[in-house]
Amino acid sequence: MRNECILVVDDSPDIRFTMSEVLKTKGFSVESASDGQEAIEMLENRFFDIVLTDLSMPRKTGMDVLRYVTENSPETICIIITGFGTIQGAVEALKIGAYDYLCKPIKPDEVTILIDKALEVRDLKRENRSLKKELKSRYGFDNIIGTSKPMQEVFRLVEKVADTDSTVLITGESGTGKELIAHSIHYASDRKDGPFIPVNCAAIPEELLESELFGHEKGAFTHAIKTRIGRFELANKGTIFLDEIGEMSPSLQVKLLRVLQERKFERVGGVKTISVDIRVVAATNQDLETAVKEGRFREDLYYRLNVIPIHVPPLRERRSDIPLLAKYFLEKYCKGKRKGVQGISDEAMEILVRYDWPGNVRELENIIERMVILANGDIITKEDLPLQIVEKAGCSPGFLAVSGEAMEFPDEGLSLSQAVSELEKTLILKALERTGGVKNRAAKLLKMNRTTLIEKMKKLGLMPKSKKAA
Ligand SMILES: Nc1ncnc2c1ncn2[C@@H]1O[C@H](COP(=O)(O)OP(=O)(O)OP(=O)(O)O)[C@@H](O)[C@H]1O
Ligand SMILES: [Mg+2]
Structure with a gap:
């Protein structure tokens, strides 16, 4: 028994009967309708995986059924049954969205093979869609957590630059999420259906990096037994992510500069110039400005890369x-x-x-x-x-339970003494909460003596001044 449901639509009782019998023996559950109107009413009430429909029928035609399906049930596969005289109609139907057509007289094998193929294609499409969705949710903004102001600013920048082709330089300490940000730039851009090709410039030995990036021709060097496509070519129509760019050797920096300027290069040992349509996102945990000053990184390359800088702050x-x-x-x-x-x-x-x-x-x-x-x-x-x-x-000295970093500093400024009082109040109340209101212990937690705490509480309006301290 299979899960799929098939609707057979034909005004000929013979065809309805034979088709239903054939499909039922293959394990499908089958229903039938004697014209387009009846079919549409059935489609309104339940989902069919496949509709097999004749074209010319009284009341509503097979074309009407097909139009209803494409508009209201796009997951349903529509197969047209056509007589010798209506081939032209079948061709029209294919244009509107029918999956295929079968000519009368129909051979049972033909129907079942066509249906199996149609279901296989549909399942592949579904799988592909769910994979894409999974990728999107892995790299879409949904999976980058961050409500802090600096991260919101990063997300705002990512959204703004995604749809441009500008080169992006992501900086930040190790483990801050630079690669995740690079992915999300790609998946938020028009290039999302193209490849995302990462290259970790620090992980590949210098002598291999050039051929890794640009590819090589057969015989270019001792071990080049076959022509090899490099990452820049693989990234065509997509994004190349140059990770740890600060580790690149000076000679490769020159070659990279040319690709950034012209989007053109030659494979190692090759003479043909290859053009690519790529977006470049680079990342580094180094301070490239210092590297430039110290002569470790080319200044011109730095400016080419640093078109849109995105800094991911440390946690x-x-x-x-x-x-x-x-x-x-x-x-x-x-x-x-x-x-x-x-x-x-x-x-x-x-x-x-x-x-x-x-x-x-x-x-x-x-x-x-x-x-x-x-x-x-x-x-x-x-x-x-x-x-x-x-x-x-x-032992982080001076840390406050209410982190100073998390506090918003209002644009119009604030009264420091008032803010400090508010903070004192919050911390005293928290200490009292922790000790169940026992001031002795709260004072200990706050590293002050009990009388000072009571004085403070009075001053801050946390207890009526007239009342004797408990
Ligand atoms: N904001 C975030 N939300 C969810 N996961 C995150 C976030 N930032 C980083 N991660 C996760 O932390 C790990 C490290 O992130 P990632 O590899 O992007 O960092 P990186 O900056 O590229 O580090 P490195 O410089 O060491 O290469 C990954 O598993 C990533 O999924
Ligand atoms: Mg990384």
Whole structure:
């Protein structure tokens, strides 16, 4: 038994009967209609995978059925049954969107082969669509987490530049998400159906990088036994992502400059000039301006690359993104593992927010993955965190639970003393909350003595001045 449903539409009872019998023996569930009107009414009520329809019929014709299907049920495959005299009509039907046609008299084998093929094509299309969707969701903005101001600014820039062909230079420390940003530029651009070709300039030995980028002709050097297409050619109509561009040797920098200027190059050992239509996105965790000053990076190349600079800030400069990222990775790693971790305790989260993350988002992702595997209960607590993170987070001097970095500084400025008072109030209330209102212990947490705390609370309006302190 198969899942697909087929609707046979023909005004001839004989054809309806034979077709239905043939298809039923192949395991399809089959229904039939004796004219176009009846078929459309049936299509209004339920989904058919395939409609096999005659063309000339009373009331509504096969063309009407086909038009209804293309407009209202584009997933349904429409196959036309045509008599000798209506071939022209079948050709018209193909133009409107019929999958194929069958000529009367119909041979049972022909019908089943055609239907099998049509379903196979449809399944492939579906699979392709879902793969594309998956790619889009992997690299679309949906999967780049960041509500902090600096990340919102990055997203705004990405959206703005995606649809241009301008060269983009993404800078930022290791693990900040440069490659993710490069992907999203490609997938938000008109080139999204073209290739995205990454090249890690630091990972490929210098002597191989040239042929990797530009390709080589057979016999160009000792081991060049075949002609090889380089990454620039592979990226035609798409985007080439030159990662770790700061590591490129001076001689290759010259060659790269020419491609950026002219979009033209020759394969190693070749004489033919090859033109490509590419968008270049480069990334580096180095300070290229300093590299230019020190003579390690060509100035002209730097300016060619730095048309649109996008700087991805380190995680410690956007701490407000940490809880969201942590939850995102927690979900990601719990999904595949059928583990019962539900969340992260407030205390553990506070430590994650406080820690400086020298390895940025990648380090956070790795730590969360490890904790999902190792956690003892269904909540990740301080005890589950790696000791070095707890220790380092604890000794960040001057850190405030209400991170100063996360605070918005109003355009019109603010009264510092008032802001400090507000912060004092918040922290005192938090300390009291933590100690269940016991001022002695709250004072200890705030590293002050009890009387000073009470004085402060009075001053800040946190307790009636007339009342005796508890
Ligand atoms: N904003 C973000 N939202 C979700 N995941 C992120 C984000 N930023 C980074 N990641 C994840 O962190 C990891 C590191 O990101 P990526 O490889 O893009 O960093 P990078 O800046 O290219 O690092 P490197 O300089 O070391 O190559 C990846 O697994 C990526 O998916
Ligand atoms: Mg990278």
